[in-house]
Amino acid sequence: MNNFLTLLLCLCCCSLSAQRGTVIDEVIARVGSEYILLSDLEEQFALAQSQTNEPLPPEARCAILDQSLVGKLLFNQSKLDSIEVNDAEVEQQLNARIDRILSYMGGDVNQFEDYYGQSITATKEQFREDLREQLAVDRMRASVVREVKVTPAEVKNFFAEIPRDSLPYFNSEVEVGELVVKPEANDSTKQAVVARLQDLRRQILDSLITFEEAALKNSADGSARGGGDLGWTKRGKFVAEFEAAAYNLDLGEISDVVESEFGYHLIRLDGRRGNSIRVSHILLQPEITEDDMEKSRRYLDSIAHLIRVDTFTFSYAVKRFGSDKVQSYNNDGRMSNPNSGNTFFEIGDLDPDVYFAIDELEIDSLSEVLEFRSPAGEPMLRVVQLQSRTSPHRATLSQDYAKIQDATKNAKQQQYLSDWIEKRVSSTFVEIDERYQVCPQIKIWIEDSRKITVGGENGKIVTGK
Template sequence: MKFNFLGILGIICVLFSSSVFAQDDAVPVDKIIAKVDNNIILLSDVEAGYQQMLSNGQYPKDKKKAKCDILKGLVVNKIMYAKAQIDSIEVDDARVADELERRMQYFILQAGSQEKLEKTLGASVNDLRDDLRDQVKEQMTVQTMQQQIIAGVTITPKQVKKYYESIPKDSIPFLAAEVKVGQIVREPKVSESEKEKARQQLVDIKKRIEAGEDFGVLAKQYSQDYGSARKGGDLGWHGRGELVPEFEEIALTIDPNEIADPVESDFGFHLIQLLERRGGRFRARHILIRPKSNYQDIQDAVTFLDSIRTLIAESDTLGFEKAVNLYSDDQPTRANAGYFKNQVTGSSYMATDELDPVVFFAIDTMKIGNTSKPLKYRTEDGQQAVRIIYYSNYKPPHYANLKDDYQKLQQATLNSQKNEILEKWIKQAKNDVFIEIDPEYDDCNLLDSI
C-alpha cells in the first residue's frame, strides 16, 4: 500500500493541537530519534501523534507499525521543511502571526476562556504563543512547499472513470448517509444608538491618547480586533485595495502619526493612526469597537427571517436558493447557493457527523423540503446572528458510484494524482538532505520506504 504523502500535513496539525492540551502522565523520557539536516524529531512527537490517534477512536492492531507510520510522516515533513530552507522558501512573519493568533483564539474557545486555558496549561497565553510560533512557521512553510510541488495538477472525467474502475469490487467504499442542508443568515441591524455608543467610546479613547496615554496600550486593552490588538493595533504594511475602503481612504490622506476621528466600516468603528506611508503603501494601527446588537435588533432579525420562511413555503417564485441570493448575510454559504459544503470534496452533501451539532438536531425533526423556524446562534467570530435552516435532500447509505458520488471520486482521483507527484518529489528530495534515524527504529525501514 502506498504511503499517503498528501496527508502528511495532518500529522503536523495533530501534533500542534494535541501538544497544547497533552498531559505528561505517561510520557517516557524524551530523546531525539531522527534528524533531517538541522531539524530534529523527538520521541514525544511520535507519542503525541499516537495518543491523538487513540483519542480519535483509531485503535491500530499493530502498535509498532502505527508508530512507524507516524514517524515516517514526520520525517517526510522535515524533508519538505529542509528543502524549503535550501530553496529559500519563506513565509511572511505577518502571516505567521495572524495564523498563530487565529489558533490561539481557537484554543481559548475550546478551553472556555483565556483564564481557564492558562490554568489548564499552567502557563500564560503569551508564553504558549511564544512556544508555538516556530511550529506554526514550520507548518506554514511546509504547506507552501507542498502547494508549489502540486500546483496546476488537473484531472479529466476519463481519469475519474479509470480510477473508479481500478478499485477492486470488494473494496468500493460504503458511504454513510448524507444530507444536503442550507441556511439563510440575518445579522441583526445595529441601532443608531448602539453605533453612537461605540463611536463615542473611541472619541473618549482618542482624548486619552491626546492627553498622553499610549495608543498601543489602549489598543491591547480595548480593541476588538484581537489579531492586531496584541501588537498594539499595528496592522503592518498594506497597499491599495487590501483593506476596506473606509479605512484605506483615511490611511492614505492623514499625516504620519496623526490620529483620525472614528470612522465606520462593515467591521465596526475604527480609531486609526498612520505610522508610515511610502507611495501607495502604508502602515497603520487601529482600535476597533464593534457596536453591540440589543434585544430588539435580534428580535427584528427573527421577525424578518420568519417572514422569509413563510414566503419560501407559500410562494411559487421565491425558492430557497433565490432567497439566499437576495437576503442571506453569510458569504461562505451564500457563495454555494446557501448550502453547507464539505471542505474536502467540495460537495454540498455532508455526512451527518460533519454538520454542526445544532444544525443536525434542527434537521433531525424536519422533513425534506422544510425550513426551520428562526434560530439564534453565534457566528465564528462570536457575533450574534439568526438563521433559518433548509433541509434539501437525503442520501441513504450506499456503495460509491459514478452517478451519485462523482464529486467524491473526482477528489479522490485528484488526490491520487497529487500523491504520486509528491511521492516522486520526496524520493528525489531525500537525496539532497542529511537524514539520520535512531537504530531503535531500523525495523521501520524508513529510508527505503520513503
C-alpha cells in the same frame, strides 16, 4: 475536540521545552537548509502515543521521521519559490487558536497561564515560527498539486478497481443550503460606540491612558492581549476602509474613528518599511439588541416566503440578499462539511439546531428562521434548505459520484506529490543520521539524495545554560 487536544499538546510541548534548563539535543536530519532535531522526533512520537491506547511500534519513529523529512523538503522549497506567509496571517491564526483554547477554559487567562507556565504572549512567541512553517508547508503542498485534475474516465476506472466487498458503506446523508443574514445594529448603538472611541482617543492624546492600555481594556478582538498590535503586513491584507486609513497615517499618528465590516476602529501607525506597515488598533463593535434581531428576523422571513411561493430561487436569494462573509455564499448557499470537505453531512456532523430544523422537511423546503453564532461569536440568522437526502447504502457510482471523484483526485494528488518528492530529493542536499538509515521509509532519501551523513555525534548541539 481531537484537533483541540492536539493543539493543546503541541503548545504544551513547546511550553515544557522552554522550562528545561540545559537541553542536550541532536541534529538527526537535514533537508536543504532545514534541520530536524531528535527532540522534534521524540515530541511527535509522544504526541502520537498520547492519541492511542495501544503502545506504538518502534518503527513508528521511522514513519514520523519520513513525514518530518517531507515537511522540511516542502518548507525548504517554499523558501526557494518565495512562497510568503506574512505576519498578519500568522497572528490571525495564533489569535484564533489561543481564543479557541481560552473558550474551553471559560475565558480564564489565569488558568491558561497556570497550565502552560507562561503568559499568552510568551506562548504565542514560542509557537509563532512553528506555525509560520506549517502554513508555508501547507501552501507549498497545495501549489505542487494545484494543477492535478481528474477526468470522468479516471473516476470510473478508480471505482471499478475497488473490490466489491471493499466498497464503503455510507450512512444516511443530507445536503443542506443556508441563506444567512447578519443583523445590523441600530443607529443609536452605533453612535454610542463612535462616541466611546472618540473619548478613548482624547484620553490617549491627553496622556491619560496609553494606546496599549486602551486596547487591552476595550478592544473586541484577540489583538487586545497584545495591546492592539497587528504586526507587520503588506498592502492588500486589510479590508479597504481600514487599509486606506492606515496607509494615510504618519508614524505614531492615531486615526479618527474608522468604520469597517468588523466594527469601528482607532488605528495607530507603528512602523513603515517600504510597502509594509505595522499598525495597532482598538476595535469596538456595536451591540446587537433584541429589537435589531427581530427586525432582521422579519426581513429574512419575508425573503424565505418569496422563495416558497417561487418568486425567485434559493440560489438567487443567496446572491441577492445573503451575507457574503460565510463559506456557503460562494457555493450557491450549499454548506460544506468541515470534517469531509464535501457537501454531504451525516446526522452527527450537523449542528443540532440544523438537524432538528430539517428533520421533517421535504426536499427543497425551507426551515423557519434560526439564530446562530459565527466563528467570531457574532449573532447571525439563517434559513436552511434541505437539498438532498440519501438512505444508508453501499457506494455506487451514480449515487456517490462526487465522493468517488474526490477520492480519485486525492489518490492522484498523493501519487503526484510522491513523484514530485522523489524528483526534488535528487536535487536537494539531504543528511540523515545513520541510526535511521535502516528505516524502510527512509530508503528513497538515502538512495536519491545528494549527500548522506554517517554518524550522529557531530550533530550534537547544546542550548541553555
